[in-house]
Amino acid sequence: MVGAGQLARMTCQAAIGLGIGFRVLAASPGDSAALVCAGVVIGDHTDPEALLAFARGCDVVTFDHEHVPGGLLDELEKAAAGQDGAAGQASAAVRPGAAALRYTQDKLAMRERLGALGVPCPRYAPVTDVAGVRACAEEWGWPVVLKAVTGGYDGRGVWVCGTPEEAAAVLAHPVAVFAEEHVAFRAELAALVARSPYGQAAAYPVVETVQRGGVCHEVLAPAPGLPPGLAMQAERMALGLAAELGVTGLLAVELFATEAGLMVNELAMRPHNSGHWTIEGARTSQFEQHLRAVLDLPLGDPRLAAPQVVMANVFGAGGASTAGIYSRYTHVMAADPGVKVHLYGKQVRPGRKIGHVTVIGSDVAGLRDRATRAASYLATGTEESA
Amino acid sequence: MVGAGQLARMTCQAAIGLGIGFRVLAASPGDSAALVCAGVVIGDHTDPEALLAFARGCDVVTFDHEHVPGGLLDELEKAAAGQDGAAGQASAAVRPGAAALRYTQDKLAMRERLGALGVPCPRYAPVTDVAGVRACAEEWGWPVVLKAVTGGYDGRGVWVCGTPEEAAAVLAHPVAVFAEEHVAFRAELAALVARSPYGQAAAYPVVETVQRGGVCHEVLAPAPGLPPGLAMQAERMALGLAAELGVTGLLAVELFATEAGLMVNELAMRPHNSGHWTIEGARTSQFEQHLRAVLDLPLGDPRLAAPQVVMANVFGAGGASTAGIYSRYTHVMAADPGVKVHLYGKQVRPGRKIGHVTVIGSDVAGLRDRATRAASYLATGTEESA
Numbered sequence: 001m002v003g004a005g006q007l008a009r010m011t012c013q014a015a016i017g018l019g020i021g022f023r024v025l026a027a028s029p030g031d032s033a034a035l036v037c038a039g040v041v042i043g044d045h046t047d048p049e050a051l052l053a054f055a056r057g058c059d060v061v062t063f064d065h066e067h068v069p070g071g072l073l074d075e076l077e078k079a080a081a082g083q084d085g086a087a088g089q090a091s092a093a094v095r096p097g098a099a100a101l102r103y104t105q106d107k108l109a110m111r112e113r114l115g116a117l118g119v120p121c122p123r124y125a126p127v128t129d130v131a132g133v134r135a136c137a138e139e140w141g142w143p144v145v146l147k148a149v150t151g152g153y154d155g156r157g158v159w160v161c162g163t164p165e166e167a168a169a170v171l172a173h174p175v176a177v178f179a180e181e182h183v184a185f186r187a188e189l190a191a192l193v194a195r196s197p198y199g200q201a202a203a204y205p206v207v208e209t210v211q212r213g214g215v216c217h218e219v220l221a222p223a224p225g226l227p228p229g230l231a232m233q234a235e236r237m238a239l240g241l242a243a244e245l246g247v248t249g250l251l252a253v254e255l256f257a258t259e260a261g262l263m264v265n266e267l268a269m270r271p272h273n274s275g276h277w278t279i280e281g282a283r284t285s286q287f288e289q290h291l292r293a294v295l296d297l298p299l300g301d302p303r304l305a306a307p308q309v310v311m312a313n314v315f316g317a318g319g320a321s322t323a324g325i326y327s328r329y330t331h332v333m334a335a336d337p338g339v340k341v342h343l344y345g346k347q348v349r350p351g352r353k354i355g356h357v358t359v360i361g362s363d364v365a366g367l368r369d370r371a372t373r374a375a376s377y378l379a380t381g382t383e384e385s386a
Numbered sequence: 387m388v389g390a391g392q393l394a395r396m397t398c399q400a401a402i403g404l405g406i407g408f409r410v411l412a413a414s415p416g417d418s419a420a421l422v423c424a425g426v427v428i429g430d431h432t433d434p435e436a437l438l439a440f441a442r443g444c445d446v447v448t449f450d451h452e453h454v455p456g457g458l459l460d461e462l463e464k465a466a467a468g469q470d471g472a473a474g475q476a477s478a479a480v481r482p483g484a485a486a487l488r489y490t491q492d493k494l495a496m497r498e499r500l501g502a503l504g505v506p507c508p509r510y511a512p513v514t515d516v517a518g519v520r521a522c523a524e525e526w527g528w529p530v531v532l533k534a535v536t537g538g539y540d541g542r543g544v545w546v547c548g549t550p551e552e553a554a555a556v557l558a559h560p561v562a563v564f565a566e567e568h569v570a571f572r573a574e575l576a577a578l579v580a581r582s583p584y585g586q587a588a589a590y591p592v593v594e595t596v597q598r599g600g601v602c603h604e605v606l607a608p609a610p611g612l613p614p615g616l617a618m619q620a621e622r623m624a625l626g627l628a629a630e631l632g633v634t635g636l637l638a639v640e641l642f643a644t645e646a647g648l649m650v651n652e653l654a655m656r657p658h659n660s661g662h663w664t665i666e667g668a669r670t671s672q673f674e675q676h677l678r679a680v681l682d683l684p685l686g687d688p689r690l691a692a693p694q695v696v697m698a699n700v701f702g703a704g705g706a707s708t709a710g711i712y713s714r715y716t717h718v719m720a721a722d723p724g725v726k727v728h729l730y731g732k733q734v735r736p737g738r739k740i741g742h743v744t745v746i747g748s749d750v751a752g753l754r755d756r757a758t759r760a761a762s763y764l765a766t767g768t769e770e771s772a
Contacts, residue, residue, distance in 0.1 A: 013399045016422045019712075019729025019741065036402045036424050202723075279403075280691070283724050283746070298720035305666070305691060305746065326405075334684035337588075338669050343405025355405065360669070360691065 001025070001033075002045050002054070003064025006344040006353070007271045007287075008033035010279070011064075014287035020295070024064075025054045032344045033064070048072055052079055058092040062249055062294045063270055066104045067151075073098035095197065095248040095294040096269045103245055104269050108149045108178050117244055119237065120263045122256070123181040133167040133179055140181040149176040158214050183263060185256035189223055190274035191238035192252050192286060194293040194302075201242060202289065202299040203235040204282060209254070209274050215351075218371065219311040221277045222304065224364045226257075234262055241267070249294045250275070250286060273313065273353075278302075280340050280358050281309030306360035310367040312375035314355040316348035325354070328381050332357075332374045339374045354379075387411070387419075388431050388440070389450030392730040392739070393657045393673075394419035396665070397450075400673035406681070410450075411440045418730045419450070434458055438465055444478040448635055448680045449656055452490045453537075459484035481583065481634040481680040482655045489631055490655050494535045494564050503630055505623065506649045508642070509567040519553040519565055526567040535562040544600050569649060571642035575609055576660035577624035578638050578672060580679040580688075587628060588675065588685040589621040590668060595640070595660050601737075604757065605697040607663045608690065610750045612643075620648055627653070635680045636661070636672060659699065659739075664688075666726050666744050667695030692746035696753040698761035700741040702734035711740070714767050718743075718760045725760045740765075 001008045004026030012033055015022035023039030024031075034040045041057075043050030045068050055061045055076055068076075077098050079091035103110040111124045123140060127133050137144050146167060148157030157175075160182060161167040170177065188211055192204040208223035209216045223231065238253040241264075245251075252272035254265040275286035284292075284300025292299050325348060332339060336359075343355040357374045359367045376382065387394045390412030398419055401408035409425030410417075420426045427443075429436030431454050441447045441462055454462075463484050465477035489496040497510045509526055513519050523530050532553060534543030543561075546568060547553040556563065574597055578590040594609035595602045609617065624639040627650075631637075638658035640651040661672035670678075670686025678685050711734060718725060722745075729741040743760045745753045762768065 009402060012422075013402050016395060016399050017726075017728050019727075019731050022422075034424075036408075038420075038422050038424055038426070040424070283726070292719070297716055299723060300719070300726075301724040303724075330683055333678070333686070337685060338687040338689075340403075340669070340686075341405075342403050345405050 001062050001064050002051065002068055003027075004031035004033035004037070004040070005064050006032045006346070008064040009036055009344060010276070010285075010342070011271060011287045011291060012037045014285055014291055018288060018291060020291060023054070023058065025051070030347075032346050035345045046072065048075060051076060052091065055079065055092040055094075060294050061092040061094050062096070062290065063101070065270070066101065066268070068101075070098060070102060070105060073101055097246065097248065100245045100247045100269060104267055105150055107147055107266075110267055111178070111180075113245070114241075114264055117241070119241065120261060122183050122263055122265070125179050127177065127179045128171075130164050130168045130171060133161065133171070134164055136179040136181070137164075143182045145180040145182050146170045146177045147180055149178060151175075183256045183258055183265075185258050185263075187223070187226075187257045188265070189226070189234055189255040189257050189262070190219070190252055190272070191234040191255060192250060192272060192275045192278075193235070193238040193242050194250050194286075194289045194299055195239075195242040195247050196293045196299060197248050197296045199243075200299050201239050202302045203239055204275065204278060204286070204302045205304055206231045206234045207274055207277070215313075215315075216273050217313055217375075218368060219274050219277050220364060220368070221281055221309040221311070224308075230257065230262065237262065237264070248296075250290045273356075276342070276356050277309045277311040277358055279342070281305055281311075281360055307362040308364050308367055309358065309360050310364065310371040311356055311358045312368075312371035313353050314343075314357065314375045314378045316346075316350050316352040316354050317380040318350040322348045324348075324381070325378060328378050331381075332377050335377075336370055336374055339370060341374070341378070387448050387450050388437070388454055389413075390417035390419035390423070390426070391450050392418045392732070394450040395422055395730060396662070396671075396728070397657060397673045397677060398423045400671055400677055404674060404677060406677060409440070409444060411437070416733075418732055421731045432458065434461060437462060438477065441465065441478040441480075446680050447478040447480050448482070448676070449487070451656070452487065452654070454487075456484060456488060456491060459487055483632065483634065486631045486633045486655060490653050491536055493533055493652075496653055497564070497566075499631070500627075500650055503627070505627065506647060508569050508649055508651070511565050513563065513565045514557075516550050516554045516557060519547070519557070520550055522565045522567070523550075529568045531566040531568050532556045532563045533566055535564060537561075569642045569644060569651075571644050571649075573609070573612075573643045574651070575612070575620055575641040575643055575648070576605070576638055576658070577620040577641060578636060578658060578661045578664075579621070579624040579628050580636050580672075580675045580685055581625075581628040581633050582679045582685060583634050583682045585629075586685050587625050588688045589625055590661065590664060590672070590688040591690055592617045592620045593660055593663065601699075602659050603699055604754060605660050605663050606750060606754070607667055607695040607697070610694075616643065616648065623648065623650070634682075636676045659742075662728070662742050663695045663697040663744055665728070667691055667697075667746055693748040694750050694753055695744065695746050696750065696757040697742055697744045698754075698757035699739050700729075700743065700761045700764045702732075702736055702738040702740050703766040704736045708734045710734075710767070711764060714764050718763050721763075722756055722760055725756060727760070727764070 004024040026034035205222040207221040210218040242251040252268040390410040412420035529548045591608040593607040596604040628637040638654040726744045
């Protein structure tokens with residue numbers, strides 16, 4: 001796995017269970033997965049030599065993030081298809097492949113492709129100046145969302161602009177953006193599916209994600225009160241997209257549920273924050289499922305292991321120390337022995353995702369309260385109720 | 387953790403989730419846990435220098451097996467209590483401690499202690515010759531069980547002798563043994579509890595173990611058809627023993643359910659094969675629970691995560707290759723996507739435990755059938771029904 005963040009860390013846990021040899025290409029020995037994985041290679045994922053050398057030691061290469069440049073992905077695939085010139089040794093299969101990953105790296109290309117496939121999306125338009133944004137606002141109304149074409153994730157690279165002045169401030173950055181209508185949604189959903197090279201596919205129950213400032217705070221699985229017809233539509237949309245885009249591994253489709261129906265917001269082709277609940281809450285975790293899919297093994301049962309599951313992210317808080325989290329940890333464990341705590345071994349920085357907690361049961365309000373209290377206490381030492 | 391077998395391997399997975407630094411003292415780099423753990427120290431657990439050096443790098447030392455000699459455990463504890471002479475640096479707390487571990491290393495001492503505590507056990511007697519065995523048989527009847535005082539586990543070190551000649555053959559070995567009555571049991575049960583230095587304790591639901599040739603093949607959680615009063619009695623017995631013997635960490639109590647009531651068969655003070663089901667089947671896995679207990683963290687919820695759980699061990703079969711297991715694996719995953727496969731990365735040898743499978747649901751007969759088929763197919767490529 002290229003990248004050694006918390007997604008690679010949790011994939012490492014799944015690989016141990018499956019008895020699969022697992023290595024990570026880590027930027028630094030202190031990376032979340034590098035701290036726990038037996039097979040750590042230190043290298044820069046934008047350096048062709050480092051990446052190709054890493055791939056030569058693997059059967060399959062997959063990704064913890066979207067940051068390997070597209071040209072390099074093409075090179076990796078060429079090395080896999082033929083013989084690697086340098087070592088005379090076949091390289092690893094790249095899953096998901098470059099053609100699919102493009103749509104997670106270039107959001108404008110993603111919107112164009114989804115539009116061509118007839119998949120409902122927010123209205124969007126390429127823009128280069130304030131006049132372009134004004135033109136969009138005349139049609140859609142303010143606010144207008146500006147999105148970085150590449151490199152954005154977790155609320156970064158997304159700006160909600162209420163005025164032309166705010167848009168001008170964003171456009172002053174040397175970042176290619178496009179404009180999108182601001183969708184008034186009832187709820188944000190995520191549909192997570194897996195697809196193997198063989199073509200087998202499996203869909204997890206559709207979840208609701210609770211976001212603040214564009215960042216996911218809670219995930220409720222299954223999405224409470226979601227009409228079954230809409231859940232099925234979201235699953236089918238995700239399964240259809242996985243097949244159309246030729247995804248191998250996981251595809252997470254972030255959706256807006258609006259008065260007018262479902263709209264696709266974002267795509268990711270890797271284990272996703274909206275699927276962390278599956279470790280305890282599903283028969284097969286998303287991390288095991290991603291491994292099974294990219295290794296072309298039969299997929300696991302994605303069904304719920306409990307009627308209701310709630311996951312809450314733990315964020316670093318200002319003034320909170322890395323060491324301090326382990327004393328707050330004791331409090332959380334004592335207060336609620338049923339809370340499952342996952343810590344990523346990361347240094348605490350304000351706003352940084354440093355862990356998550358999961359609770360399973362049947363009463364969504366009660367589970368949200370427990371998960372939110374535990375996550376809040378881990379982060380800050382104070383409890384905040386859902 | 388001293389020792390790097392599959393128990394350490396699965397404890398490593400739990401440590402990753404908890405964000406706890408975890409190291410193993412492995413006899414060889416190919417050991418099950420050494421293959422997957424980021425912190426591997428190679429060394430001999432019977433070598434005082436290797437063991438003390440390992441302990442100096444840890445806050446707490448715990449064990450994957452019972453094979454560290456008692457004298458060495460005492461040395462480890464002395465190093466922890468004071469300053470370590472060699473390096474002038476405090477060593478790790480030893481959990482469980484030497485006084486408790488003694489009862490897992492010396493079965494005769496265990497029987498004596500349990501007798502003194504009034505815990506029901508099979509009748510036993512020290513024996514040194516056939517005359518002694520004959521004397522036992524006159525009172526208890528044949529067969530008589532001969533047990534190695536130290537070093538036996540997993541059916542090794544236990545001989546069921548039907549005649550004086552069979553007993554003579556066992557006594558011809560240079561192994562100290564004692565005699566025990568052969569108990570006609572209705573079922574074999576296991577009660578698994580955790581206890582922390584603080585004194586907090588938690589009990590898992592009592593399970594039934596299905597053994598063949600003295601080796602556990604299946605674990606049924608909770609024990610089907612066990613009267614609630616008997617389950618409570620087994621739990622209380624295990625909790626009481628953990629407190630009486632001063633156990634920190636897990637205590638597994640193997641029990642016979644007989645017409646006359648419960649009898650203690652064996653004790654183990656570590657994660658135990660009878661608790662592997664907890665990974666998917668309980669809110670807190672036994673591996674996480676052991677870590678929480680030895681680190682003096684509050685214990686996790688030991689309750690069932692599903693109405694019924696079945697675990698089946700996978701054994702190496704004659705003629706089966708290590709590589710072959712990964713092709714059979716695909717078949718098992720395809721045949722039953724709900725089966726959770728755990729492989730230990732061990733070379734296949736006939737009779738060796740190389741993995742286990744777990745299924746969760748509600749119908750015990752159906753679950754046993756699925757688990758047994760999957761385990762049998764993984765081992766041999768043929769399905770054997772429960």
